[in-house]
Amino acid sequence: MRKSISIQTLYHSVNGNAPEMDSKVFAKIIRYMDKEITDHELDFLFKAFDADGSGQISYPEFAKVEIFFLLNFFKRKLFNFIGFRG
Numbered sequence: 001m002r003k004s005i006s007i008q009t010l011y012h013s014v015n016g017n018a019p020e021m022d023s024k025v026f027a028k029i030i031r032y033m034d035k036e037i038t039d040h041e042l043d044f045l046f047k048a049f050d051a052d053g054s055g056q057i058s059y060p061e062f063a064k065v066e067i068f069f070l071l072n073f074f075k076r077k078l079f080n081f082i083g084f085r086g
């Protein structure tokens with residue numbers, strides 16, 4: 001389950017000690033990958049991850065969303081972003 005460990009590492013690395021990820025942290029990650037993304041697209045993505053509509057993205061929500069393939073595609077860039085060398 002190397003993939004899961006990597007995703008977990010990513011989530012906690014960008015989110016620090018916060019129990020859940022807010023929209024500002026989420027936007028920071030996505031904007032790093034796609035500088036052209038619009039506020040509307042960011043909002044759409046955030047809602048896609050925030051399955052329970054709480055306004056925060058928990059790790060289980062972050063990990064299970066199928067759209068995560070997008071993040072996985074950019075994983076190398078993300079790991080560079082957080083300074084992870086795996």
Ligand SMILES: [Ca+2]
Pocket residue numbers: 050051052053054055056057058061
């Ligand atoms: Ca949530």
